[in-house]
């Protein structure tokens with residue numbers, strides 16, 4: 490997101506958490522705790538997967554400790570039908586505003602990138618507020634593709650409220666926000682999935698706090714540690730999980746205290762509740778998950794792009810792609826027969842190879 | 858997509874502000890927080906500050922980590 494000038498000023502909340510000497514000592518402490526044990530910890534969040542690769546942290550960990558990717562890549566878990574609808578709206582002449590992550594993801598027969606090449610108006614934006622600016626400057630309708638977890642949903646909620654207070658009706662929201670704790674429960678219910686501990690997503694937890702994980706830790710005896718994204722944050726998270734395993738505990742702990750409070754960000758949640766209602770939702774890989782999605786409340790119907798009548802092609806999933814299994818943590822990307830052959834970041838078959846935090850993309854870039 | 862970075866607030870105008878990281882400035886929405894002041898560090902995601910960074914907690918964590926690392 491941000492360019493790094495050659496000699497950049499320091500930022501204590503980043504630099505101090507990248508200290509290589511402390512990192513090596515923490516890794517030693519993890520080796521000691523794991524001993525001859527074998528554990529599989531899930532990086533619920535795709536940003537964890539990328540960070541673990543990029544920082545070289547994976548190579549510091551004992552062989553008995555496996556890090557598995559999980560469902561925490563919003564673009565990856567969004568089913569094709571969503572993107573197909575967005576594409577159909579673009580073909581009707583509406584302007585689409587999307588986060589960059591969605592831009593190259595293949596839908597059933599096209600992608601936003603291809604659609605733009607064929608003349609559709611697709612803008613990559615950094616913030617949902619940019620969609621309001623686009624709408625103010627345009628004659629037609631602008632549709633913002635609102636995907637993302639609890640981290641992102643409050644920003645979109647604030648933007649919807651902003652659209653209402655500016656009396657701006659040319660902007661619509663195609664909402665497919667998803668909620669992480671119900672997806673984690675769904676994984677724990679799956680007999681094929683083995684999880685000895687969850688590295689809970691740090692930035693989702695900034696919003697929801699630590700309480701929503703408590704029933705998971707209690708009902709399934711799985712330790713949950715809310716983890717940040719700098720190398721020392723990640724090592725702290727893994728250390729605390731390993732220590733809980735060594736001591737036979739299953740608690741919720743916060744390893745990212747500088748931004749995660751036990752009760753989360755109450756104001757952000759209030760805005761979410763004002764704007765969205767909770768629905769049963771469809772996830773790639775997990776299928777339908779009860780009470781796991783958000784849609785606009787009825788009173789915001791005027792801003793809801795779901796109600797715009799449009800013909801959407803029937804959704805098809807790419808054949809041979811194991812993205813769904815990757816998202817459940819039952820398949821590691823290199824186990825997919827297409828990985829690195831038919832499917833590469835230049836010619837992606839599935840969403841997991843496209844998104845910057847997709848597990849297949851991370852394995853391709855760093856893991857081979 | 859859940860990427861978020863700690864940035865220092867250098868300007869506050871009602872619900873909007875300007876924050877900086879590594880010499881790069883960005884407009885950020887402050888709708889999700891109460892009482893943001895110039896000089897605060899905030900965690901920025903998708904153009905919105907989603908939480909204030911707590912300096913005391915950051916130091917406590919670093920201390921705890923060097924304790925584990927030293928042991």
Ligand code: SF4
Pocket residue numbers: 809810811812813815822825826827828829832833837838839840841842843849
């Ligand atoms: S490597 Fe490509 S085809 Fe295989 S699971 Fe990943 S995205 Fe799908």
